Amino acid sequence: MRRGTGGRARRTQLFEVSTLYGAATLAAALDAGLFGPRGTAERVLLVSNNAAVPETATGLPEMAGWDAVSARFDRVLDWNEAIRPFHPGDWRPLDRDAPLWQRLLRRYWDLGEGPVELVVESVHAVPAAALATIFSDADIHVYADGLMSYGPTRDRLPVTTACRLRRLLHLDLVPGLRPLLLAEHGTPAETVPNDAFRTVLDEITRATPKPAGELGVERPAVLLGQYLAALDILTQAEEEALHERMLRGAAVAGFRSVVFKPHPTAPAQYSRVLEKAAAEAGVRLTVLDTPMLAESVFAHHRPGLVVGCFSTALLTASVYYGLPVARVGTEPLLERITPYQNSNRIPLTLVDALLPDLEVAQKGEVITDRSELAGNVAPLMRTVGYCMQAKTNPTLRADAERWLAAELGPSTQRYFKRARLTALALPGGFGSHLARQLPGSAAALRVARRVRKATRAKR
Helix, strand or coil, X not given: CCECHHHCECXXXXXXXXXXXXXXXXXXXXXXXXXXXXXXXXXXXXXXCCCCCHHHCCCHHHCCCHHHHHCCCCEEEEHHHHHCCCCCCCCCCCHHHHHHHHHHXXXXXXXXXXXXXXXXXXXXXXXXXXXXXXXCCCEEEEEECCHHHHCCCCCCCCHHHHCCEEEEXXXXXXXXXXXXXXXXXXXXXXXXXXXXXXXXXXXXXXHCCCCCCCCCCCCCEEEECCCHHHHCCCCHHHHHHHHHHHHHHHHHCCCCEEEEECCCCCCCHHHHHHHHHHHHXXXXXXXXXXXXXXXXXXXXXXXXXXXXXXXXXXXXXHHHHCCCEEECCHHHHHHHCCCCCCCCHHHHHHHHHHCXXXXXXXXXXXXXXXXXXXXXXXXXXXXXXXXXXXXXXXXXXXXXXXXXXXXXXXCCHHHCCHHHHHHCCCCCCCCHHHHCCCCCHHHHHHHHHHHHHHHHHHX
16 A cells, blocks of 8 residues: 555545646646645646547657656556557446446556545546546546636536536636636636746747747747637638638738648648648748647747637737737637537637637737726626526526627627527527517427418418
């Protein structure tokens, strides 16, 4: 048995991570003392490679800056190796097998018999859900490193998991805005200090080789690729066209030098389409082939503008680096993204609401008065969150009704689906003045359909 000071079984903090950005978030939380002083528990970093074909993807230990981040932990373990041949994105044990798996992993990882704390990302999804099942008596801390933390919990959690939630750690990407994630369980939200996170990002940047080639003194525009085709949000051809719009928008805004940071799993053909567009627009294009954080690109190239669709890195560029940011292509995606409960709706809505449209403004605009952003956008996000997951957030209904009654109009209609508002008997739905008097959403839908049918018959 592993023992700590005083002869007692040693406590273990097991940190699950799948991205370097997430690892940086955990490192910043440790530096800020959010998990207590070092030495009070063994800190074990559990790395999961969730790529479709993990064997062909770049592993976290191979990425620049990994050594600096992993040094905060006592040991690093490999989740893929532990559950092989299963894929970490698919596998979780049966409840009845959990005690066996816990006994095996405690022995395999030399955890001893002491208490285990879990620190996981996306607690409702694998591999975090698998760990919560296996370590069925462990306290659970959730960390969120992106904009999705501002949205509602995607799936209902098992009671045996929900009762063990202790807190949600998140980055303050929209200063002052409170997350909805896990709010239905009364889970307190705690921010990771900005200065601690920026310090970790700077460490990673110093360990990341500067891209080959000098861009001169001119501050380029940086384009962020997301590979939305992999999420079935766009086709590959549509995503290529989106990147081309980003490039042409930057050119019209006066940038003669453009840096494209593709998503690590995006196909090489995306770069070739951009090369042709750059030649036609008369701009110099640099495509970054080396896997690195977008934040390292910001530090190395000091861009005059950062352009993307709804990447979290857009808010990181503004909040942590003070860079001008702009969006392209968000409005049609708000209509296309399905189902309405899709968690990507939250970052998409936030970016659309907060950042300027490059093709309209034709220039980057810095988010300057950040203190008022949360106040302006918070009621919108509560309303969207309620519409996404009404059953798990019933206390938000009154706020949603007030906001929709006062604010729904030509500039805000794109954040909502008429059918969704009708189903929930909310202002803006079909026959909403009748539907709101009915007790259930099913009845509201039936009445709305009758109203539409009668209206069409009169035409």
